[in-house]
Amino acid sequence: MLEAITGGMYGLIAGFVHLHWSNPIMIAIGCLLLYLGIKKGFEPLLLVPIGFGAILVNIPLAGLMEEGGFLKIIYDAGVLTELFPLLIFVGIGAMTDFGPLLENPKIFLLGAAGQFGIFLTLALALILGFDQKDAVAIGIIGACDGPTAIYVTSQYAPHLLGAVSVAAYSYMSLVPVIQPPIMKVLTSKEERMINMGAVKQSVSKTTKMLFPIIVTLVGGIIAPKGLPLLGTIMLGNLMKESEAVPRLTNASQNEIANIVTLLLGISIGATMDGRVFLKVQTLIVLALGFLAICFDTACGILFGKLMKVLTGGKVNPLIGAAGISAYPMSARVVQREGQKYNPKNYLLMHAMGANTGGQVGSVMAAAVMLSVLKALGII
């Protein structure tokens, strides 16, 4: 009898006995993510499920990420199959207005310049000794685009998924902190004051509808390995612009995006088991991710300066910073910084154009990268 009671009592303390030193640290990190999401409002839709997932997976003996555990089932079904990031892309496409970009198509180039960080960071990761697929996954943090980073990493470096996704989403939410100092260093006061005037409403409905079809066809033929990413975002956008399927558009913008965000967030949190996550390598990935976003911003601004020269001073180089894909945060940062130096300056719509260009740019960069990897026989 006494033995049974002792055995039963052990069942209640077994969790404490099996607690690894890394588990409390990760639970604290999970709580920090919850704090940032709930109290500070940094990407709460993602940081709350990620933070809670990190707490769940670090409670010993629950087996949530073991075969049959509910987090493992969600992870296998949606992350390993790449389904979640693609479904989120349908929602992003249905929510994005590419109008400001189509008003001035040259701004597409800023969306390309904002992806330089991906390739520079990839090179840096190789120099630091990461293998080629790991370097690709680390570089993709520079896409500043969570679903793209998850899509690429889950395929080629699943062991880095936790670190890469946390870096991608955390730095996206920290764009308002990361970008302004870089803008200040790389531009003069006169440049920051350049007024670009109002954006005209000059894009026809037909152009807006043909845009997703043409981008899918041309982008898909150039870089077929990235077609799932490009195709899903453009499908969402076509549904929105055609106005032919309002129920599907509405479901993509709301129910699908919300449910998948929850499941994706909790699955990413579930990859943050302390025994796997707390390594020097994770810190290096986080540091490289930070550098990637700084490189992106710097290259975008420098390209903006080049466009300023080529257009005879009509382009405010600050909008180059919005060429990264952190939509719409970086566009808002540009607007705020521009108004600091010229209160009559309304850069928002120009920056939104660069920002949506950055969204297409990040997807294209990933697509091009995957197609080059395939051609080199690495994947």
Add this chain to the structure above:
Amino acid sequence: MNNWEFGITMLVVGMGGTLLTLWIFSLLMSALKKIFPYQEEQIDKVQ
């Protein structure tokens, strides 16, 4: 392929490919704007 070759290839082909593709997109969109101008569509609606 060693890391050095791989890094340079990705920098040149990857970044170059991204820039080139987005430049093509910008040209195509400029052409589309000319083929389907906003103004004409509004006039059609009024008529």
